[in-house]
Amino acid sequence: MPDNAAWKIGLLFSTSGVTSIIERSQLNGALLAIDQINSRGGVLGRKLEAISYDPGSIVPRYGELAEKLILEDKVSVIFGCYMSSSRKEVLPVVERRNALFFYPTLYEGFEYSPNVIYGGACPSQNSVPLANYLMGNYGHRIFFVGSNYIYPHESNRVMRNVLRQGGGEVVGERYFDLQARESDFRNVVEEIMEARPDAIFSTVVGQACIEFYRAYHAAGGDGRTCPIASLTTNEGEIAAIGAEASVGHITAAPYFRSVNSPANRRFLKAYGDKFGSTSDVTSCCEATYSQVHLFAKALEETGEMDTDNLREALLGATFDAPQGQIKIDPDNNHTYLQSRIAIVDEQGEFVVDLKVRRALKPDPYLVFPAIHDWSFRTDKVAASGSRNA
Amino acid sequence: MHDLIRDLRDQNVLLVHPRERSADELLQQVNRIGCSFDHVWPLPRSLPDKSDIVFIDVTDHSAAELKTFLDRKDRPVTVIAIVGYENPSMLNVILEIGAHSVLMKPVRAAGVLSSMIVARRFRTEQARFEKDLSKLREKLDNVQKVNDAKFILMRHRGITERDAYDLIRKQAMAKRTTTTEIAQSIINAETILRDL
Numbered sequence: 312m313p314d315n316a317a318w319k320i321g322l323l324f325s326t327s328g329v330t331s332i333i334e335r336s337q338l339n340g341a342l343l344a345i346d347q348i349n350s351r352g353g354v355l356g357r358k359l360e361a362i363s364y365d366p367g368s369i370v371p372r373y374g375e376l377a378e379k380l381i382l383e384d385k386v387s388v389i390f391g392c393y394m395s396s397s398r399k400e401v402l403p404v405v406e407r408r409n410a411l412f413f414y415p416t417l418y419e420g421f422e423y424s425p426n427v428i429y430g431g432a433c434p435s436q437n438s439v440p441l442a443n444y445l446m447g448n449y450g451h452r453i454f455f456v457g458s459n460y461i462y463p464h465e466s467n468r469v470m471r472n473v474l475r476q477g478g479g480e481v482v483g484e485r486y487f488d489l490q491a492r493e494s495d496f497r498n499v500v501e502e503i504m505e506a507r508p509d510a511i512f513s514t515v516v517g518q519a520c521i522e523f524y525r526a527y528h529a530a531g532g533d534g535r536t537c538p539i540a541s542l543t544t545n546e547g548e549i550a551a552i553g554a555e556a557s558v559g560h561i562t563a564a565p566y567f568r569s570v571n572s573p574a575n576r577r578f579l580k581a582y583g584d585k586f587g588s589t590s591d592v593t594s595c596c597e598a599t600y601s602q603v604h605l606f607a608k609a610l611e612e613t614g615e616m617d618t619d620n621l622r623e624a625l626l627g628a629t630f631d632a633p634q635g636q637i638k639i640d641p642d643n644n645h646t647y648l649q650s651r652i653a654i655v656d657e658q659g660e661f662v663v664d665l666k667v668r669r670a671l672k673p674d675p676y677l678v679f680p681a682i683h684d685w686s687f688r689t690d691k692v693a694a695s696g697s698r699n700a
Numbered sequence: 701m702h703d704l705i706r707d708l709r710d711q712n713v714l715l716v717h718p719r720e721r722s723a724d725e726l727l728q729q730v731n732r733i734g735c736s737f738d739h740v741w742p743l744p745r746s747l748p749d750k751s752d753i754v755f756i757d758v759t760d761h762s763a764a765e766l767k768t769f770l771d772r773k774d775r776p777v778t779v780i781a782i783v784g785y786e787n788p789s790m791l792n793v794i795l796e797i798g799a800h801s802v803l804m805k806p807v808r809a810a811g812v813l814s815s816m817i818v819a820r821r822f823r824t825e826q827a828r829f830e831k832d833l834s835k836l837r838e839k840l841d842n843v844q845k846v847n848d849a850k851f852i853l854m855r856h857r858g859i860t861e862r863d864a865y866d867l868i869r870k871q872a873m874a875k876r877t878t879t880t881e882i883a884q885s886i887i888n889a890e891t892i893l894r895d896l
Contacts, residue, residue, distance in 0.1 A: 421813070422810075
C-alpha cells in the first residue's frame with residue numbers, strides 16, 4: 312500500500328426501507344466526521360475513505376454486506392446497524408474475520424464481543440430516569456406498545472421491573488410488526504383510550520413509530536395529558552410525525568439536538584453546512600459522529616488498522632462529544648453516556664427537562680436496575696438556554 | 701423472571717485454571733456479568749467456603765483428584781468444566797465429576813452467561829430431586845413399618861386392619877410420638893417375644 316493511500320472504512324446504514332430515516336441520520340453523522348477529519352489532513356497524513364452500502368433495512372443483507380466489505384473491499388473497520396437483529400447478522404462475520412465493528416445505537420444489553428464497540432445506551436442508562444420521570448410527573452399506570460423484535464421485549468422487561476419498584480403498574484402490552492401502518496394501530500389506540508393510562512411507553516421503531524404517533528393523535532390522544540414516552544423516538548421521527556401530533560411526547564436519550572453546549576453548536580453548524588439542514592440530527596447520528604472521531608483518535612495512536620491494537624487504543628478513550636464528555640468503558644466496550652429527558656414543544660423541538668449529573672457507566676449485564684440508584688438521579692434543567700442542557 | 705437470573709449477581713465465582721488467555725476472557729466476562737470472583741491455580745487442597753459456581757480446567761487432573769476437591773457434602777457447588785479436548789476420556793472426566801455444564805477452550809465471552817444459568821439450574825434441580833427422593837424413601841419406609849405393625853396386632857388381637865391402625869394412632873397420640881415410632885416398638889416387641 313503506498314504511503315499516501317486512504318484508510319478505508321466500511322459503512323452499513325440503510326438509506327431505504329423501514330429504518331432508513333434513522334439510519335440515514337447515522338450515515339450523515341459518519342460522513343460529517345469523516346469530512347472533518349479529512350479537512351484537517353486526515354489521520355497521519357492519510358485521508359479516510361468511506362465505502363458505503365445500503366442494506367435496505369433487510370436484516371440478512373447486513374451480514375452479507377459486512378462480509379463483502381471485509382473480503383472484497385479489504386476493510387477491517389465497519390460502522391453500522393440500527394436494529395439488534397441486524398447487529399446479530401454482522402457479529403459472527405466480524406468475529407470470524409477479526410474486524411472491528413462500531414455499533415452506534417442504543418440496544419437491549421446482554422452482549423459483549425471483543426470485536427464490537429458499543430456507542431449507544433443500554434437500558435440501565437436511560438430506562439430508570441425515564442420511569443422515575445413518568446411516575447413523578449404523570450402517574451403510575453403505564454401502557455406498553457412495541458415493535459415485535461428483541462429490543463422492545465427486553466426493554467419492556469426492564470421498564471416493567473423499574474416501574475414495579477416504584478409502585479407503578481403496566482396496564483397493557485401490545486406488539487406490532489415493523490411494517491405496521493397507521494390503521495394497524497387503531498385497535499390498540501382504542502384500547503389505550505379505554506384503559507386511560509397515565510402515560511404510554513413506546514418501543515415502536517422505524518416507520519411504524521411515525522404511524523403509531525399519528526394514529527394516537529388521530530384518535531384524540533394528546534401528549535400534554537397522556538404522553539407517549541420512548542427511548543428511541545428522535546428528532547427525525549418527530550419531524551415526520553409533525554409538531555401538532557408530537558407535542559408533549561417524551562424521549563429519554565443521551566443527546567438531543569437542542570443541547571446547548573459549544574461542542575453541540577459546532578457540531579450542528581458543521582452538519583447544517585454539509586447537509587443543508589439539521590432537521591434529521593438524532594442521538595444515533597451523534598453517536599455515529601462521535602464513534603468515527605474516537606476511531607480516528609485511536610488510529611492516530613496506532614498508525615495501523617490492526618484490530619487488536621485499535622481496540623487497545625479505544626478502550627478508555629474519551630471524546631468531547633456534542634452530548635458532553637463520553638468515554639469507552641474498558642470493562643465492557645460500551646460507552647459512558649449522558650442521560651437526558653426531553654419533551655416535544657409546540658414547534659416540534661425537544662426541550663431538555665432533566666439530565667443526570669454525570670455520564671453514566673454502562674452496565675450491559677444489569678438484570679434489574681434499581682430505581683433508587685444514586686447515579687440515576689437527575690437535575691432539573693432550568694431553562695432551555697442553560698449551559699450544557 | 702426466573703430466580704436464577706434474578707440472583708445471578710449474588711453468586712461467588714471461583715476459577716480454577718492456569719492464568720492465560722482463556723482465563724482472562726472468562727474472568728472479564730464474569731466481571732461484566734457482575735459476579736464477584738476469585739482465581740486459583742494450581743488446584744488447591746480444598747474448595748473455599750464462599751464459592752457458589754466453580755469453573756474448573758479439567759485437562760490435567762484425574763477425575764478422582766477433581767472429585768476430592770469438588771465434593772462438598774454440606775453445600776454442593778455448581779461445577780462448569782472447561783475442556784480443551786472432546787475425546788472419550790475427557791468426556792468421561794466431565795461425567796465422573798458431575799459437571800453441570802461445559803465450556804470449550806478457547807473461551808469466548810458469548811455463552812458464559814447461558815452456561816452459568818443452565819449449570820445452576822441443573823445443580824439446584826439435582827439438589828431438590830435428591831431431597832425429594834430421600835423424603836420419599838423415608839416415607840415409604842414408614843408406611844412399610846406401620847403395615848408390619850398392623851399385621852402383628854391383627855394376628856395377636858384378632859382385630860381388623862382399621863382397628864389395628866386406630867390402636868397404633870391412639871398410642872402415638874397418648875405417648876406424643878409418631879405412628880412410625882409406635883410401629884417400630886411393636887415390631888421390636890414382637891421380635892423379642894418370638895425369640896423368648
